[in-house]
Amino acid sequence: MPATTAEDEKRERRTRAVPELAQTSTPGAGGGADGVGETAAAASRISFTFPEWQKSIEATTNLFAAALRDGLKLAASSLHDQATFLKTLCDSKTPSELLKCHVDFVEQSWSKSFSEGSKMLDHLKHSHQSAVS
Secondary structure (H helix, E strand, O other), rough: HHHHHHHHHHHHHHHHHHHHHHOOOOOOOEEEEEHHHHHHHHHHHOOOOOHHHHHHHHHHHHHHHHHHHHHHHHHHHHHHHHHHHHHHHOOOOOOHHHHHHHHHHHHHHHHHHHHHHHHHHHHHHHHHHHHHO
């Protein structure tokens, strides 16, 4: 019995929906295409995103793109520094040269990480402030 009740409800929904469609698509004086044209014109006037949302989405996308770009620049620079470090490490001949090579690399890596990190944060703050205003 429950299966037939559900089927009856489905039929009722379908019969209710069909007259609504028939009313909107009834041909007027100009024929059947007039209803379609009016519906298409009405749909083109409706915006699915609010301008504020669109601005927010664009600002967020720009923010992530800038952060990614800065992060990739830092990664590329760090890889280049690591390659240079390995080359000088291979060229060193004494334990003091090895130690100096390691100390120089660590110092250079820390200073670059902090300077580039602060630049990235400043860029993000600037991007966020310009997006808000």
